[in-house]
Amino acid sequence: MTSAVPWRDAWKHALYGPDGFFRRDRPANHFRTSVTASTVFAEAIARLCAQEGLGHVVDVGAGGGELLAVLHGIDPSLRLTGVELAPRPHLPAAVGWTDELPETVEGLLIAHEWLDNVPCDVVELDDEGVVRLVEVEPDGTQHLGDPYVSDWLDRWWPLTEPGARAEVGQPRDDAWADAVGRVRGLALAVDYGHTLDARPPYGTLTSYAEGREVDVAPDGRRDVTAHVAVDAVAERTGATLQRQRDALAALGVDGTRPPLDLATSDPSGYVAALARAGEAAELRARGGWGDFWWLTTDTRVPD
Ligand SMILES: C[S@@+](CC[C@H](N)C(=O)[O-])C[C@H]1O[C@@H](n2cnc3c(N)ncnc32)[C@H](O)[C@@H]1O
Secondary structure: OOOOEEHHHHHHHHHHOOOOHHHHOOHHHOOOOHHHHOOHHHHHHHHHHHHHOOOEEEEEOOOOOHHHHHHHHHOOOOEEEEEOOOOOOOOOOOOEEEOOOOOOEEEEEEEEOOHHHOOOOEEEEOOOOOEEEEEEOOOOOEEEEEEOOOHHHHHHOOOOOOOOEEEOOHHHHHHHHHHHOOEEEEEEEEEOEEOHHHOOOEOOOEEEEOOEEEOOOOOOOOEEEOOEEHHHHHHHHOOEEEEHHHHHHHOOOOOOOOOOHHHHHOHHHHHHHHHHHHHHHHHHOOOOHHHOEEEEEEOOOOO
16 A cells, blocks of 8 residues: 655645645745845846836745845835745735735736746656656655656657656646736746756756755655746746846846955955855856746737
8 A cells, every 4th residue: 555646746735735845934944045145136126127117026936025025125115015825924014925826916926936846747758668657655755657648748848768757847837827817017937947958857856955955755844846847838928038147147237256456445345345246146157046047928018
């Protein structure tokens, strides 16, 4: 007798069930993101809003509200709303907090590292060339289940080698299409991901806890995440795709070190500028956050 269920069900329960990981705990207690690592990311988002004339920011999967808190400090005239399943953290009273997406959003809808946490089916090609659903027990033990047929898989992630695995991204496409459909303004998803020319052969299912990568298991005591098939999401939502390093560069985020003479003329200014340059460089780094994808849909543009 096994207690194995499809990954999508186990994942959903582990993160978002009554005692789920994200219901009990804040992401920042377990891993760093571009949003929580420095204020430079929020400053770029504030600049984007100013450039685009957007006065309301809705942050989906807002975690501990870190992005919104910094945005409020930069521009108190911005209307700010966090959409998050976890309880409201300590935030300025002006910041709104809800567990459901608003019906309509006029402004910027941003989802930073949300889609990678949207649970999806995991499948594997068996030795007979049949794609099968992967089932998992709470301790992470996995079994191959029933044969699995999916148009999404055929189109976006065909499996050819026995043992090859995929995460079926359809629920991410659906989730983001639903969110984008509510927006009059800009919708921006930022996440780690891959495209058809470079899918990882064995998928990317991963767990994190307390600052470290740990064995993958849907036990509610660790994050469960998988990279996003960003080209599928982009096609579905009419989004443009660019790397974070390019998007941030276009918003004036510059990782260049300050000139050395500043160290003599203004030592504390030099130290502050150096720290800031380091943070900007980390957000734009190859092999790190700079490789993240920005999916931008401008819903003000007529089709
Ligand atoms: C990886 S964390 C990202 C937190 C923050 N945006 C950051 O980048 O630091 C994902 C967050 O999305 C939230 N989340 C997942 N699905 C959600 C949903 N349907 N509605 C609201 N929040 C959701 C989780 O509770 C979790 O806090």
